[in-house]
Amino acid sequence: MTQQPMVSVSALRLVRENRGQPLLVLDDVTFDVADNEFVAVVGPSGCGKTTLLSVIDGLLPRTAGTITVNGTTVERPGADRGFVFQQDALFPWRTVLSNIRFGLEARKGDRAAKNATARELAALVGLAGFEEHFPHQLSGGMRQRVNVARALAVDPQVLLMDEPFSSLDAQTREVMQEELLRIWADRNKTVLFVTHQIDEAAYLADRVIVLSARPGTVRTSIKIELPRPRTLELKRTPEFVEIVDRIWQEIELTDSGRSLTTSATTTTK
């Protein structure tokens, strides 16, 4: 019995209108993500990383190809996927608790149970005691915690994260990376994490998928063989630096357009 991948993207193609001209954004993107796997997606800017994530969530329609999540074909956003937006995208008129509850409100069920879930998640992301605060009263890091908690509240099987820490300062970002790993270990989610920070990708992920420049396609997939649990000290070890270096090389190759590594895929899981 072979294990079915949690997320399966196959021959995905996306063409967009750009000033009347068709623009090929993603072409023949194919990859699988296993259950409970943490996969980071990196690539040169403008390669369609964020677009890819939106298509997997069903926010954007695809031109061709198939996407399945847990065996079901994706047509529109669904409860099996939780999306963590790049900017925190919180509702300024809602409190922390109410923001976390937002996704739950689309469902049936009694309010008390939803509040209990929201409270539990606020505690999980380290915001206990801040439930009644409004977003404008929180720091950037705290707002991102709410953003993550909101996506987790609906208990999705897959967490789609779109550069969630890119707007944070370096220190806060590191704290949030560590927090994310803790939450991920606690909740057993499959994570697809888009980032432009190579060290972030290497630090967080089990596997890093490198996309090529537009049209975005999977250049290579690098397995990160670093032990878990990972701590921030890991970032200073030579092994880590070596991995980051390798990912950088792959991106630079794709960026300059030279196809030196024609046999692109090094390792696939």
Next chain:
Amino acid sequence: MTNVRESQAPVQPVETQAPVGRDEPRRRWWQRLGLTTRTRRALISLAVGVALWEFVARVVVEGTLFFVPITDVALAGVDMALSGELAHHAWVSFQEFVYGLGLAIVVGVPLGVAVGVSPRVKDYVQPWISGLYSTPVIALAPLFILWLGIGLASKIAVVFIMALFPITINTTAGIKNTDQMLIDVGRAFGYSRFATFRKVLMPSALSFIVTGFRLAVGRGIVAVVVAEFFGSRAGLGYLILVSSQSFAMDRLLLAVLLLAFTGIVFIGLVERLERRLAPWREEMTV
């Protein structure tokens, strides 16, 4: 916003802090009255204005028919209040204002929403809004009086038409200004179009809508007065008109002051509402 924080500071009781001993400053008179810095400054500013008025009227242009001291205005006010005349005029104008404004809200908000969410409705309605908003519709007041008579209905109609556009336009702006990312959040969580409207668009637009109310208050007051000028039997505008014809400057100014006071009260109420509904928004001034 800094103003608000600053103004709240002195109101905090000093007891909560560690006792400072004999050096503890005495609480100032306004602190004992429970006034914020902002109200205190507003009151001082008004007091200076009133004193200046009185001084100019009594000393500088003494005895002029066209510039009466504010104390005379106040006396006229007492006279008219005692005879019940003032309450009568004020009540008539108040009714015209409230009904007209209420109607403008009831029609203007849904209309603004429709224009905001539906491109089709927008295409049909927009030319009318642009056309009527930029022309002084107050000039139509005589027409309304011809059509609807000199009673309540014509005044309500004038207030309505004046207050409608700021409300509609602001409602549309509020809907349009909703952050696309917030709409996407709704979609990502599987919200229907209607649920997105109710939980994302409307709350986001709410503070804009209230700002529209504030603009409508000012225009509504002008509408009441001007409409009454063109034909009426009572109201503060009527009072102004009749007083000016009989050179009763004290009564004229009394009516104007009362209108100004109404404006201050209503705009104050709307501002409070704005702060409650959208505490994250920077304070806006018109």
